Amino acid sequence: MAMALNIIITGVGGQGNVLASQIIGRAAVNRGYNVTIGETFGLSQRGGPVMSHIRLSENKTCGPLIPPNMAHMVVGLEPLETLRVLKEFGNSETVFIANARPIYPLNVIAGDVEYPDLEWIRDVLDQSAGRLYWLDATDTAVELGGPIMLNMILLGALCSLSPFPLDTGDIETVLTAFLPDSKLPANIKALAMGAELIHRYEN
Amino acid sequence: MRRAEKEKEEEGSEMISDREGGKEILLQGNEAIARGALEAGVAFCAGYPGNPSSEIIENLAKASQRLPIYVEWSVNEKVALEAATAASFAGCRAMACMKQNGVNVTSDFLTNLSLSGTKGGLVLVSCDDPGGISSTNEEDARWFARLACIPLLEPATPREALEMTRWAFVLSEAIENIVLLRSVSRLSHTRSNVLIRGLPEFDVKARFDPDIPFHTFPVVDKDRARHEKLNRAAHDFETSVFNSYDGPENPELLIISSGCAWSYARESVEILRLEERVGLLKMGTTWPLPQELLKRHLRQCDQILFVEEIDAFLEDNVKAFCADAGEETGTKVFMGRSSGHIPLCGELSPSILLQVLGEHFDQAWEQDRFQAHVNSLMPEDLPPRAFGFCPGCPHRGSYYAIKTALAWDNRDGFVSGDIGCYSLGLFPTGFNQVKSVHAMGSGLGLASGYGKLDLFGFDQPVITVCGDSTFFHAGLPGLINAKFNRADILLLILDNSATAMTGFQPHPGIDTTAMGQPTDPVDLESLCRSLGMPVEVADPYDINESARTIYGLLKQEGPRVLVMRRKCALVQGREGGFPYRMRVDPDACAGEECGCNRYCTRIFRCPGLIWNTLSKKAEIDSVICVGCGICADICPQGAIERTVVEEE
Amino acid sequence: MMSETGTGQRALIDEIINQDLCVRCGACVGFCPYFSYFDGQVVVLDRCQASADRCFQVCPVAREQGTREPRIREGSEIGPIERVFMARAMNSDIREVAQYGGVVTALVTYALEQGLMESAVLTDRGDLFSPEGREVQDKSAVRQFSGSRYTASGGLAALNRAVKQGRRKIGVVGLPCQMSALAKMAESTEDPRDLDDRITMKLGLFCTWALDFRKLVEFLKKQGVKGPYVKFDIPPPPAEIFQVESEEGWTEFPLSEIRPSIQKGCLLCEDMTAEKSDISVGVVEGQQQWNTVIVRTQRGAELLDKASQDGWLETGPLPPENLEHLKDAARGKRERGRRVRDDQ
Ligand SMILES: Cc1cc2nc3c(=O)[nH]c(=O)nc-3n(C[C@H](O)[C@H](O)[C@H](O)COP(=O)(O)OP(=O)(O)OC[C@H]3O[C@@H](n4cnc5c(N)ncnc54)[C@H](O)[C@@H]3O)c2cc1C
């Protein structure tokens, strides 16, 4: 790892973004990385965008914000927010894991603006990013017990891709310390499903 | 859902109160400040919630379950600082925490306190919010250090936040005065590896020594003493580890930087490979200036760039210093906010620094090509994500009722707003009803002024809205003013039983303290009634009845209060109870044929009520709708149905 | 479909509401969610922004662009006539509470009892706030709404509510402007509700003018008569007075002092006898216990005949001088209205 590995998790308030980045952070600290996680949420409780910048380094402390177009990996919990990240932080090698289910902004619901066509979003990501994994992860989450599982599924997906240095085992260790026992099995299942989705997508 | 996250986070943050040290753990900037205070043996912590500062007190409150410390959410920031100061006067280490606006509230006390001085280490923490991401302004609280003549510390990383906080208590005791520690959102909400040390024994004994009073008299003598204290701090700062230089002996450009912004400068220098040409002076102790240290570095280079968040604080102070020390330092070219190199307003970022440095050294930033590629595929602006009240939020109902009542009233009435979730009433989610929002409690003060303008022909009705927490904070004086001066004022207390905006901290209307102990809540209604004004109560979920009540009150005169009472939707969600299950009857909804021009989604704007673009009809998004039932009353076709959820 | 060519809500706001020409018939209220009636006023809740203009199309004050509706039929100042006569309710309890002969109350009660109407749109007496329209299904409740309120009341909002509730046989009692609003609703290309099928009976009241509730209240407050107001009354000519009952008892004002509170829109109105109704009802000058009744349509005649046969109404010939007087009055209102409109 030359300078740092930069990962962005983006989505909207309530999608479990902050929790996912914290779990990555703890797992990475356990593995001896210098971790910095910058969180942008503002009025996130009110449906606004939430973005975490996760930066892992072997030898130095990074700033809280990833410099422009220097994200190595992006986990997008919501398509429009994923697209937003592409322009500002993506580059031609960035790996994108994108959930395909939109959460409509209020101004879209109200008809002030239109939500971009999903296929178009997918195309733009596909034509720009290094790799794109376009997943129907919300559906999988609902099957696993609810949309709240989405973050764990995508975390599992992330673990199965390079250059992400942690594996699901690292994550499980943190979860075990972090979650009540009752919630553990479902979350571990979700991690596995994430990897499975990537596997299926690749084939 | 965010709430659920928080709870899990709580389990994790037990680490804050871990007595053992010598470990590296992942801490948020605010948690690091809390831990630093604990490592310093803080006894008394008080604050008022406000993004981005709230997590400090929240974490200390949790630590109070395991450690013998006292933590409170105070009624407002001034009281928080005063309460903490009492502990200091009695010889205990104490801390008061708030966001930038809160420091304004403390200022009258603060500028007097710094004259009297303190005893036990006393630290005031301000978390500023560059860009006003969750604030009504982007004020720079550092000026208060100059104004009150007290030392200022600015950490750049969570690790440093911990170290500096711990040291701030030592410094405060050494100079017997309060110390200001300034964080910014970006630091407060950044997590990073932090090395923690063990906690001391908390065995302080509080005692006020009657022989050592804390006066501001004689004022001039005390002021002189205050400056001497500041000089002692300046002396310490000369050798402080919190100031460091990185770069060549004689750089082409010297960057003087503080706080988080320092890391943007550092990374930009690296990315542009300017390490051999740029020197980076990181300042952690920014007032008073360590003059000798500055002189040394200023002599290195004639081109100076200032990189700091919000105002040109270092910039102006260093420039003023150079005017005095000119003979020793020589003539400089200063770049920063006044020269226009750094944007005057808004938050800094690596991208801004890359641009500034790239231009200065005429070095193109290679990623431009990628941006150009993406731009060719994508429109300039993607649709923004507008703020909105949560599904089930009582404020949506309250503002709908207000809107209706003001329309019925038909005299160009308007809403004087205040600080809280309900400030969003100025956006379409609150039907743009709120016409002004300034400081805590200001809505009431303004309203009491409007209430006297009839002398000058003013005939518009004014409603002022105020949350329960905000009302206790600074609203009450405005109401009393209106009462005493016989102003016409209609106050709507939006009582959702939570300081929802900042994450549900207890306030005086709630029966539990920050430390989780039971207490007697202050009863809003009897408080207002005791002032001799009529008080009515309405349910924001019943928009028709609420509108009638508001309309009726608008016709009355003198000070009057309506409590709009319904728990915050997030609290209701946690407690598991919303009244209804909602459905749009697809046969009754005439959709695009209705002629209502999508009234429900276009005007009402609830995230749970969406427009299905295929069926061209309204629809409940069952993942998002919680079942408040309000929207059933707005459809002209009566197509939105609510059924009562059976109690389990 | 929303037409692309309409003038939209703007027109109604600019040309009617902001000109203070609204007569508070209530036709647009609830039909369109952007309007609301409350305490004597029709107000704009939100901006619609669609170009369709059904609100404008149903407004009885609004005129079709550039044309003037030919309201006068030659030889008939009082509109289409099947029969004109006088009548009163047989039941003296009804006459007791009714404004005059109680024909309206009797007909509505009878129609509900016979299932000829499923519900009736009437006007309540107001309590804390102004009178407003009410949908009544229970025949014994009709009497609570007897008597005339001399302020307009947005009554058709209650019709819109009734339609929303899915009622199919609705009777409407209303002022001439409300009767023309009903006609416009039925004709409107933008109203999908098949109102003609749903409204089984239109009972029109004679009307010279109605008062603007809020102006009246303001006037009374200035005169030191505090609300809440229990009742307003205009005793028959030649009294020329206006009476108000409040908590402090009855107070009287010369009618001339009340006239400034007449709705501005009423001054444009050319219809005194509710020409678009099935049956129109007014007073018989000089015989307050009787109503003048104009039957205009076949279904109006049927209802009236049945009610008479079943002993609900007592009828008699209208004295010719009364008919002449009525025609004079109607002609007078039409000419005044036309003059005001032309002066605009
Ligand atoms: C504003 C107004 C002005 C009138 N001006 C005249 C006039 O100049 N000359 C004349 O001959 N008659 C006039 N009338 C009609 C008259 O007052 C009687 O309503 C009518 O003669 C019927 O008498 P009744 O005994 O059958 O009434 P009732 O049996 O008492 O029934 C009266 C009905 O009128 C309805 N009503 C009451 N107030 C209103 C209102 N504001 N809007 C709509 N409906 C209402 C009630 O719901 C009730 O059903 C006027 C009525 C009103 C409301």
Ligand code: SF4
């Ligand atoms: S009636 Fe039609 S045009 Fe008028 S406001 Fe309503 S929807 Fe708009």
